[in-house]
Amino acid sequence: MCNTCGCNVTPGNEHLVRGDGKLATTADGRTAVTVLEGLLSENDHQAAHNRELLDVHQVLALNLMSSPGAGKTSLLEATIDRLGRDLRIAVIEGDLETENDAERIRAKGIQAVQIATGSACHLDAHMVHEALHRIDLHGIDILFIENVGNLVCPASFDLGQHRNVALLSVPEGDDKPAKYPVMFRSADMVLCTKSDLLPVLPEFQPNRAEHYLRDLASAAPFETVSTRGTDGLEPWIQWLRDELHSQRARLEQGRTTRPNIQQDSFRSEARGGPTHRHGHHHHHHSHDHD
Amino acid sequence: MHELSLCQALIDQVTRIATDHGASRVDRILLKVGPLSGVEPSLLQHAYPLAATGTIAESAELVIEPAEIRVHCHTCGADTQATANRLLCGACGSFHTRLTSGDEMLLANLELIVPDQEDADR
Numbered sequence: 572m573c574n575t576c577g578c579n580v581t582p583g584n585e586h587l588v589r590g591d592g593k594l595a596t597t598a599d600g601r602t603a604v605t606v607l608e609g610l611l612s613e614n615d616h617q618a619a620h621n622r623e624l625l626d627v628h629q630v631l632a633l634n635l636m637s638s639p640g641a642g643k644t645s646l647l648e649a650t651i652d653r654l655g656r657d658l659r660i661a662v663i664e665g666d667l668e669t670e671n672d673a674e675r676i677r678a679k680g681i682q683a684v685q686i687a688t689g690s691a692c693h694l695d696a697h698m699v700h701e702a703l704h705r706i707d708l709h710g711i712d713i714l715f716i717e718n719v720g721n722l723v724c725p726a727s728f729d730l731g732q733h734r735n736v737a738l739l740s741v742p743e744g745d746d747k748p749a750k751y752p753v754m755f756r757s758a759d760m761v762l763c764t765k766s767d768l769l770p771v772l773p774e775f776q777p778n779r780a781e782h783y784l785r786d787l788a789s790a791a792p793f794e795t796v797s798t799r800g801t802d803g804l805e806p807w808i809q810w811l812r813d814e815l816h817s818q819r820a821r822l823e824q825g826r827t828t829r830p831n832i833q834q835d836s837f838r839s840e841a842r843g844g845p846t847h848r849h850g851h852h853h854h855h856h857s858h859d860h861d
Numbered sequence: 862m863h864e865l866s867l868c869q870a871l872i873d874q875v876t877r878i879a880t881d882h883g884a885s886r887v888d889r890i891l892l893k894v895g896p897l898s899g900v901e902p903s904l905l906q907h908a909y910p911l912a913a914t915g916t917i918a919e920s921a922e923l924v925i926e927p928a929e930i931r932v933h934c935h936t937c938g939a940d941t942q943a944t945a946n947r948l949l950c951g952a953c954g955s956f957h958t959r960l961t962s963g964d965e966m967l968l969a970n971l972e973l974i975v976p977d978q979e980d981a982d983r
Contacts, residue, residue: 601888602973604878610892610900610966613870693863724863727899727966752946753899788932788948788958 614728617696621703621731626827628708631818632716633811634730634830636754637738638747639720642764642798644672646738646807647715649798651679653808658712658815663702665694665719672717682706693724696731712815722751734759734814735830741768745780748787756787759830760794760810767797791831864904867966868912874968875918884973887918891970895928896945898966902927930963 609615625632635643644664651660661682664672673685684702686694699716706714716732718725737758739747742765748755755761761784763777781793792810797803821828871890879887894902902925909923932943934950935958941951943963949956 602882602884602975604882604971604973606874606878606968606971608874608968610867610871610874610968613873691863691866695866723899727863749946752948753897756897756948783946785956786947786949788956788960790956 611728614696617700618729618731621696621700622733622827622829624700624703624708625714625731625733626822628711629819629822630708630711630714631734631815632714632730632732633814634716634718634725634732634735635738636718636722636725636735636758637720637740637764638722638743641720641738641740641743643717643720643738644675645798646762646764646796646804647676647717648679649804650715650808650811651676651681653804654713654811655679655681659710661706661708661711661714663694663699663706663714663716665698665717667691667719682711688719692719692721693728694718694730695728699730713811722747722754726754726757729829732830733818733828736760736762738762738764739780740765741772741775745775745777746783748780748783748789752787755784756789757831758789758791760792760807761789762807763793763795765797766795766803767799769795789831864900865908865912867900868905868908871909871968872912872916872918875921875971876916878971879917879973882973882975884917884975886974887921887971888974889922889924889970889972890918890968892923892925893928893965893967893969894925895963895965896930897960897964900966926969928962928965931961932958933961934958 622632635646637643647662654660662673662676662684664676664683664685665688666672666685667688667690669687670685673683676683684705686698686702688694688698694716708714716730735758737755737760739761741763748761763780766777769775769777777793777795784791784793792806794806794810796807818828871892875887875890892905894900894905905925906923913919913921930943930945930948931940932948932950933940934953934955936955937950937953939950939952940961943949943951943958945963948958948960950958
């Protein structure tokens with residue numbers, strides 16, 4: 572396994588890797604340690620705990636990501652109008668400053684916790700964990716986590732959510748998936764928002780946006796939606812109901828799931844061969860990669 | 862710009878491992894970072910000294926090994942090279958591919974200075 576490693580030190584073999592033990596040192600007297608551990612393992616560990624907490628309370632958690640102004644909060648407002656009577660919803664809002672977005676959600680009679688990140692450009696699992704303790708999870712079906720408006724950093728951080736939703740608004744241009752592949756690859760659902768603007772922005776072609784998404788080898792549904800008008804949200808509402816149903820079916824079987832991108836980051840750890848957790852982290856979680 | 866917070870996580874991780882091994886100093890840190898990890902190696906290099914100052918890894922050399930983007934095709938079975946925004950099979954063009962390399966963000970290897978323990982053991 573790891574002859575130069577030392578990461579699997581036990582009382583039985585400790586003498587080999589201590590002092591001048593055979594396995595310990597390189598020719599020039601340095602100790603080489605093979606680690607193969609994800610750089611975000613602390614975050615991922617916290618995220619796994621968040622996911623357990625959500626699963627225990629039978630909550631479906633969705634991470635909404637987009638550039639600033641793509642319409643995340645408007646989408647949530649319209650979703651609450653549409654589903655707020657059937658389903659119990661809560662929202663975590665991430666922004667650099669202000670309580671504005673949380674206030675918009677609270678005005679709908681919905682629990683909302685604002686995380687002001689200061690200068691941090693993304694939410695991480697620790698911030699979300701704190702926010703989870705400020706929400707009464709017992710009475711919740713769906714938790715929306717509205718990430719900081721940013722198409723770069725949020726994609727790298729698992730928060731403990733079950734699914735990632737990426738928004739791409741019509742005024743942004745249809746080549747966003749090609750420009751920000753890391754973000755759009757991570758999405759389990761891509762919503763093309765503000766579709767009511769398509770008539771005045773004919774240069775935006777939803778087909779082309781979807782094509783760029785498929786170039787990322789993504790099979791995620793791509794839906795064109797609008798919060799204006801009556802039926803503009805139908806595909807999104809149906810997807811939410813389906814996801815909630817799937818989440819409950821999984822929980823009945825004692826399983827959970829994580830979004831696209833996190834599966835990938837875990838796979839890349841596994842690719843490196845046997846991995847060894849250092850220190851005090853020896854928790855095991857069973858996750859379903861469906 | 863999440864490279865600084867990544868560096869801080871890296872330093873925490875490195876410090877933990879170095880302490881476990883009784884190291885007095887970290888000499889070299891090897892990372893493996895793929896283009897689809899969302900991390901920019903040059904920004905990581907710039908942020909590193911800020912995060913490392915005053916830690917056991919202060920004087921460590923940070924080496925970032927790039928990873929190439931490769932996909933495995935579920936349609937034709939080929940393993941081919943790809944680019945960040947075009948992850949299709951290089952052989953048949955199918956989008957039913959699985960990334961096999963390119964999204965890594967791994968702490969791969971550390972070189973530590975461990976003081977001779979013999980005196981302490983006696």
